[in-house]
Structure formats: structure tokens, C-alpha cells
Amino acid sequence: MVKTFTNKPLVIGVTALNAVDSPGPGVAVIRALREGLDRELRIIGLSYESLEPGVYLHDLVDKTYQIPYPSAGAEALAERLQYIHSKEDIDIIIPNFDAELYNFIKISPQLRIMGIHTFLPTHEALEARDKVNLTKFGKKYKLVVPQDLVIHKADDLKKAAEELDYPLVVKGKYYEAYVCHNLELAQKAFYQLSAKWGTPIIVQQFIKGTEINIAALGDGEGNCISIIPMRKLYITDKGKAWAGITIEDNDLLELARQFTKATNWRGGFELEIMRDNNGKLYIMEVNPRFPAWIYLSAGAGQNQPAALTKLALGENVKPFEEYQVGKMFIRYAWDHITDVSEFQQLSAFGEL
Template identity: 70%
Template sequence: MNAKKRQLTVAVTGLNAIDSPGPGVAVIRGIRDCADWDVRIIGLSYESLEPGIYMEGVCDKVYQIPYPAAGTEAIFNRIEYIHEKESIDVLIPNFDAELYNFIKLSPKLEEIGIHTFLPTTAQFEARDKINLFEFGKKHGFYVPKQVVIYSVSELPKVAEELGYPLVVKGKFYDAIIAQTLEQAQKAFHKLSAKWGTPIIVQEFINGTEINVAALGDGKGGTISAVPMRKMYITDKGKAWAGITLEDDRFLEMARKFCKATKWRGGYELEIMLSIDGKPYIMEVNPRFPAWIYLTVGAGQNQPAALVKMAMGHDVKPYDKYAIGKLFIRYSWDLITDIEDFQKISAFGEY
């Protein structure tokens, strides 16, 4: 058979392959590795120094898009403009902060012929850290006990319930471990000044951190799940190197998660395996992790599988992956010219 390969145009965000990287470049590598198509990659960037804009063999063309805060109308207008030029088949957003908008926009995008493969708003919100405890209780996962509070005066009662040490978490980011009430109060003030209320107070779980990158088919099935343990982390807590593991407990958790939520798309489970051997879900990231290319390397190309499902194809679940595959992240100084930077900064296209 020498039929021409299918032409496919995929737009991807998250090109910030820096020290705390977005997953975009890894997702693109996965899609390019798949031999089923002839792919054209449209990079969507927010800032003009995202390395993925300039890297060889990553994007065929890059467009700047407005930040999520500009709202769905502005984002849709920009995507529509890009679509007119590029005829996008599939769009893969890779940042937490932009997902809310893209989930909302997905019916409108579908209407103009752009496919996405995203969870619903309800699924997206159920795994939000404010709701995670309720979610865990409902579906029978181990989740750290947590209480959402609005006032520092609620702390003593909550602390008594959870015991020390406890974790004080901001609404969006940051977590501080407190050993005493004074420390907890200090943490409350610090985090509420930065992120506002509510503040989440959480039971401290000690143990080993495991991450699972997984892909749900939207009907309760799990297409792929690959567990990884970080071998070394940067001072920002990001994985520097990691290794695939063999442990059915974690695969079982991913399958249970997909079944319970009918999750549609990629996600990452952050699991803490407690000292007494209980796997707690600490957080659920509603998109592929930055280390997603390890799943490709281990034999489960999650980004390519997602593109196929977005295009409406049936994808068979992967059943095995290579154990003991490592990823080691490295940095690389790319050389380019000022004109390139000027072009993307001023025209928003490169």
C-alpha cells in the first residue's frame, strides 16, 4: 500500500521548556514520533522567549495567543484567526490555567472544525484541590484529610482534628508545613495575603512520591497509564530525572480514576505512598505532565493516542510498557537572532 499518509495539523501550547517546564515540547515530540501521519505542528505561545518557539524540529509555525485572563472571547477570536490560515485539526492545551477557557470553548472550536480531547468542566472542578477531599471520599480513594477555612480563628479546632505536622495550602499555589499552631497561623497569614481565602489545611502524609501519567478515553476506560518515581528533583521540586516503575497498585488507581470520573484526556496523578503502604492521591493535574515523553520512550505514546481519539478514532488500550526506562532532563543553549525575537514579539507570528 502506498497511499499517501494523512496530513494532520496539530496546535499545541506549553512551549516553555525551561527550568520549570510546560509539557508542550514533550507532547510535540510524541506526536512527531508517530508514523501514522504527516504532521504539521502549530505552536501557541504566550511569551516571546518560550524555547519551543525557536527549537529546531519542534514547531512548523508559532503564533502568540492572549493569556487566559483575556477571556474566552479574545482567545476564540485569536484561534479562529490562526485556524483560517492553518486549518487546525486538533488543539492540545497543556497549562492548568488555560484549561478552564479551552473546556468552555471546546464546543465552539468543534463547530469550526478544531477537535479537542478534554475533560468536562465538572470533571475539571471535581479534582480541584479545594474539592479533592470530597472527591476521594466519594470514589473511595485515599486522600489526605483536609478542611477549607476562611478565618485564622478556625485554625485551632482544625489543627486539633488533623494533628501536627499539618500542611497549610494556598488557594492556587504554595504549601507550608507547620509543626505548631503559631507556625500554622503564620502560614495562614502569609498564604491568604498572597492568594486570598480560602486556605486549605491538610493532614501531612509522609512517604514516597510516585507520579502516574495517564490517558482516559472519556467513557471510563484507561488507554494508557505509566507510573514514574522521581530520582532527583530540582530546587523547585520539579523532576530532574525519573524512572518507570512496575507496580500494579498505581495502574489500578489510574484505572479506577478513569472509571469513576470518565475522564477524557491526559492527566497526572500525584501519589504519596505512605509509610504504612497506603497510596494517597495528593493532587490530580488535569493535563499531561512535563515528563510525558517518558511514556513514549516506554512504549505508550500518550500524546499520539490523544490526537487519534480527538480525531474520532478508536484507540486500543496499551497493555505494556518498558520498566526501568529513565528520563534525564537537560538544558541546551540555543542560538538565534534578534530578528526572530522581534518578529514574534511584534507580530505574534514566527
């Protein structure tokens, strides 16, 4: 069903407004929406923390409401969104954090009854590509993935090293990864990641090569609406791309199509790829949402957040056929000045 609108702005809720050294995708998604949709927009920020920088960027975000942490459960999220919807008459919500997707998918039928659209994968698809299931996923769909072990105790690291050898990649349940060259470093990474994200911890075979990321958008019927491959040019100590460039490579496009067809993926996703010295493509991770560098898709001629919005509204969106190769992004930081009263208002009342 295609939703029709009168003169009212299109109201879109967006999460992941943290624009720090390990940024969330929210600010980039909003920039793409404002450039790619030829209608008036009202952007509602949905934040977890009072110090998420996107909250205070009023040229991008019109109003912000705090929402409960994913650990509070789906019912608490639905209740809070119902309140926000009563104030804002939201048309679409685009969640951008891995950890929040389970709850958003669970309540999507309730949101639809309220009149709020989403465009999200199924719980089955979300679970299948999880880091802890990546090996099984690769075997099932004939996709090349590194060897890994899922562990719950630091004592298991020694066994992992015997099987996979050093260096090891020690990964958190949701985010962050460390390349470890000995047992001491692996144990340190285990304790840091388990304290922050909980267990299990994933210990993965290290693949030496070129890091490539693919941002893509699936229509839920096995088709790719958009595919943008990007090679990292500058990588932070947390493994995040701080600069990158769009590249032309049919093997990468075909890999994204293969993943989308196998999973019937609905929504945005990112494939983290390592191309080894023999040209073999390994899927290191599958992120079930837009990446933080998604604004590059708009710059390269395939505005994925805008396309997802149209799909969520039931509009017919044809697959993009071309994108601009050689488009670069370079991330930067600047000091945004605001007043403490804004921080106090959001902290005290949960909205700004």
C-alpha cells in the same frame, strides 16, 4: 466521526511551551507527537509569554502565535484561535495548562464547528478533581486523600495547624506547594502563593512516604487507554520530578483505572501519589492534563500524546497492555541561542 486527510500535514496546536525549572508539558508533548505519528506534522505553538523556550525550538515548533491569558475569558480565546485557524487550518489543539482548560472546554463546540478537534474532560469532571474539592471527591469515589482545609486568610493557618499538625503542605490554587514546619513558614508560603495564583489556598496534611506519579489517558467512557506509573528519583526545591523511573505495580494501575471509571475521564491526566510507610496510597493531587514528564510514556512504549491525537480524530485506539519497566528520564537544561529579532517579532506582532 473520523476525520480524513489528503496530502496536507496534520496541523496540531500545542500550549505550555515553557521549558524552565518548573516546565510545562508542551515541549514533551510535541516530542512524543513527532515520534509517535506516522504522518507529516505541522506543529503550531500557542504561547502566553514571549520568553517561553519552546517558541524558539524550530526543529520542534513550526510556527508560534500568542494567545490571550485565561483571565481574558473564553470569547477572547475563541476569537484569537479563529484568526490562527484562518492562517493554519488547525486539525487538533492539545492544551496543557490547568488554568486554561476551563476556557478550552467551554469553546470546544465552537472549535469543532471550525473543524478543530480536541479531547478534553467535561467541566463537571474538571471541577470535581480540583484541589479545593479533593476531600469531597475522595469521599464520593472512595479514594484515599489526605485531610485538608481550604482557606482565604493567613489568619486561618493557626486553626489549620491545630487540626492537621506540622509539618503542613501549603498549596497554590493552580501550582506550587511548600512543606512548612512552623507558622512563620506557612504564612510566608500563603502570601507567596496567594500573590501569584490568588485564593483560596489549600492547606493539606503532610504524608511521609515515597512520591509516585501516574500518567494516564482516559477514553471518556470509563476506560484507561494507557497507564504509566513513575517513581521520582530526583525532586527539585519546587517539588518537580527532575528524574524518574517507570515501575511495575498493579495497585497503582488499579488506582488509575478506578479514577478513570469513576469520572469517565476524557483525555490525559496525572495522579500525584504518596505511598506511606504502611503501603497505603494517598492521592495528593489530580492534574487534569499531561504531566511535564509525559515523554517518558513514549520511551516506555505507550505514547500517550500520539494516542490522544488519534482519539481526537475519532480513530479506534485499543488500550495498551504492556509498558517497559525500568525506563528512566533525566531532565537537563541547555542554552538555546537565538536572535533578538525573533523575540521582538513575537512581542510586537504576536506570531513567529
